[in-house]
Amino acid sequence: MPAPDIKSSWADEVELDYGGLPPPTEVIENGFKYVTEYKYNKDDKKTKVVRTYKITKEVVPKTVAKRRTWAKFGESKNDKPGPNSQTTMVAEEIFMQILNTKEEEKANDNLLDLTKNIAKCRICNGEHWSVNCPYKGTSMDTNLMEKKASAAAAAATEAPKPGKYVPPFLKDSQKGGMGGIRGRDDTAAIRISNLSESMTEQDLEELIKRIGQHTKMYLARDKNTGLCKGFAYVHFRQRKDAAAAIEILNGHGYDHLILSAEWSKPQNN
Amino acid sequence: MRPLMLQGHERSITQIKYNREGDLLFSCSKDQKPNVWYSNNGERLGTYDGHQGAIWCLDVDWTTSKLITGSGDMTTKIWDVEHGLVIASIPAKSSVRTCNFSYSGNQAAYTTDKAMGQNSELFIIDVRTADSSLAEQNPILRIPMLQSKITSMLWGSLDETIITGHDNGQISIWDIRKGREVNSVNDHTGSINDMQMYKDGTMFVTASKDTTAKLFDSESLMCLKTYKTERPVNSASISPIMDHVVLGGGQDAMEVTTTSTKAGKFDSRFFHLIYEEEFARLKGHFGPINSLAFHPDGRSYASGGEDGFVRVNTFDSTYYEPLF
Numbered sequence: 004m005p006a007p008d009i010k011s012s013w014a015d016e017v018e019l020d021y022g023g024l025p026p027p028t029e030v031i032e033n034g035f036k037y038v039t040e041y042k043y044n045k046d047d048k049k050t051k052v053v054r055t056y057k058i059t060k061e062v063v064p065k066t067v068a069k070r071r072t073w074a075k076f077g078e079s080k081n082d083k084p085g086p087n088s089q090t091t092m093v094a095e096e097i098f099m100q101i102l103n104t105k106e107e108e109k110a111n112d113n114l115l116d117l118t119k120n121i122a123k124c125r126i127c128n129g130e131h132w133s134v135n136c137p138y139k140g141t142s143m144d145t146n147l148m149e150k151k152a153s154a155a156a157a158a159a160t161e162a163p164k165p166g167k168y169v170p171p172f173l174k175d176s177q178k179g180g181m182g183g184i185r186g187r188d189d190t191a192a193i194r195i196s197n198l199s200e201s202m203t204e205q206d207l208e209e210l211i212k213r214i215g216q217h218t219k220m221y222l223a224r225d226k227n228t229g230l231c232k233g234f235a236y237v238h239f240r241q242r243k244d245a246a247a248a249i250e251i252l253n254g255h256g257y258d259h260l261i262l263s264a265e266w267s268k269p270q271n272n
Numbered sequence: 273m274r275p276l277m278l279q280g281h282e283r284s285i286t287q288i289k290y291n292r293e294g295d296l297l298f299s300c301s302k303d304q305k306p307n308v309w310y311s312n313n314g315e316r317l318g319t320y321d322g323h324q325g326a327i328w329c330l331d332v333d334w335t336t337s338k339l340i341t342g343s344g345d346m347t348t349k350i351w352d353v354e355h356g357l358v359i360a361s362i363p364a365k366s367s368v369r370t371c372n373f374s375y376s377g378n379q380a381a382y383t384t385d386k387a388m389g390q391n392s393e394l395f396i397i398d399v400r401t402a403d404s405s406l407a408e409q410n411p412i413l414r415i416p417m418l419q420s421k422i423t424s425m426l427w428g429s430l431d432e433t434i435i436t437g438h439d440n441g442q443i444s445i446w447d448i449r450k451g452r453e454v455n456s457v458n459d460h461t462g463s464i465n466d467m468q469m470y471k472d473g474t475m476f477v478t479a480s481k482d483t484t485a486k487l488f489d490s491e492s493l494m495c496l497k498t499y500k501t502e503r504p505v506n507s508a509s510i511s512p513i514m515d516h517v518v519l520g521g522g523q524d525a526m527e528v529t530t531t532s533t534k535a536g537k538f539d540s541r542f543f544h545l546i547y548e549e550e551f552a553r554l555k556g557h558f559g560p561i562n563s564l565a566f567h568p569d570g571r572s573y574a575s576g577g578e579d580g581f582v583r584v585n586t587f588d589s590t591y592y593e594p595l596f
Contacts, residue, residue, distance in 0.1 A: 067295045076356035077319030091314035092277040100553045
């Protein structure tokens with residue numbers, strides 16, 4: 004019986020069939036151009052790159068239109084029409100940071116006040132350095148020393164026994180320092196839920212802009228469809244604005260839905 | 273907004289400029305090739321290959337047919353914008369710091385550095401029939417600067433005057449027919465890094481190392497406004513449609529490696545033209561901004577930084593809302 008000549012295992016054949024990269028494709032669909040390319044990345048894995056271009060029409064002066072038809076030259080001589088991804092990139096989204104100068108001035112004033120009273124005497128609490136204190140070396144001074152010594156002794160007895168392991172994250176929580184794991188200040192963050200699917204960042208900004216300045220906002224979107232998942236987090240600059248936002252938005256009707264707003268709860272793992 | 277990032281240079285950007293219509297954006301850097309880009313989609317049209325040193329300055333004439341560049345290789349070159357070819361190459365005795373076409377495009381001025389025993393000098397040349405013979409021709413006018421070096425330069429009204437900014441903070445206005453200084457002021461205390469004219473030519477904004485930018489009347493050199501920051505200002509530009517000035521700067525390039533991006537203040541800073549009040553900032557660069565330019569339609573602006581990137585920022589609708 005003639006044995007069929009077996010070239011290789013099926014696994015190799017699969018490799019052979021799709022070994023080469025599929026050719027790049029360009030699809031133009033209702034005003035958008037989709038360019039799909041396949042590449043090998045650093046780890047020799049195939050990756051698919053989809054770029055979306057918006058096709059727009061503009062009315063421009065004749066001279067400008069003529070310049071659009073100029074041939075490329077120099078280092079760009081061999082570039083195809085359209086932006087070359089080597090030299091032109093779209094940066095990540097950024098927002099203009101609108102400053103409220105009055106607030107900032109106030110903050111600066113506070114700082115100045117602090118620096119003014121930087122000198123505080125340990126002995127008499129006056130506004131001078133301890134070294135210059137007129138009560139230095141008197142009974143007030145020695146009393147203070149004794150008090151300190153006894154306080155230090157008390158602290159030593161209360162301290163936890165050495166040798167017991169405390170994980171780093173617990174150490175932090177005992178101190179009651181920054182709170183959140185990421186060290187972000189979540190005190191002025193709120194969660195808005197029951198948003199409609201068609202909600203966008205612009206809508207959200209529009210909604211909260213009037214209430215107060217926000218430092219950050221996050222609108223949860225579905226990974227595949229890009230539609231809103233129904234909730235968003237907003238970090239306000241000031242806690243009072245956040246409180247006002249909850250007051251206003253909780254029960255507020257928007258897009259035929261009743262919103263609910265509450266304080267953002269810290270993640271608990 | 274999602275800015276366009278243009279990565280055509282290997283070293284820090286020294287100057288960027290739009291042409292008159294704003295459809296092309298020219299950039300030059302300390303590498304040897306100026307670039308030209310379509311400003312609306314960030315596509316690179318080409319590079320101008322031929323210089324052998326850092327390019328310090330560039331300018332494009334009003335018909336977008338000629339480009340002038342000044343370089344550290346001690347030449348000024350005039351280029352054909354469309355094809356990227358050299359029309360003329362004019363040798364100098366030291367590196368060329370600033371260059372500008374006059375409004376009419378008939379003349380061009382350039383200035384050289386005070387270096388290698390040479391004084392800083394201002395040259396004016398006729399570029400109407402520019403060809404390779406321009407290298408041998410004598411300039412129309414040649415003014416040596418005896419005390420200080422010119423760090424920035426502008427053409428004044430009707431192409432009759434030239435305004436120069438110096439490394440000691442002095443600003444002078446020169447009558448080019450008489451060939452002498454008409455007026456000078458010392459409002460700045462540090463080097464004038466950049467000067468940019470308002471669209472109608474009545475006033476200009478300066479950017480100085482003394483951490484301020486100032487607005488001057490371009491006839492009388494009267495200081496009209498002062499915009500204060502905490503870091504050296506490298507460039508400033510006035511919006512053609514709003515009463516806004518944008519300032520770019522930051523820590524000195526040599527101190528950048530020892531500063532964090534947050535403390536370095538590498539943001540573009542927006543000031544109100546009249547109230548002198550800062551009202552907005554825009555992040556983006558991770559080094560100081562060396563050059564800024566508003567698009568002639570005022571709806572976007574471009575910034576070039578020490579990090580080698582040019583960023584084209586198109587304003588969101590919120591930018592146009594009234595502030596006060």
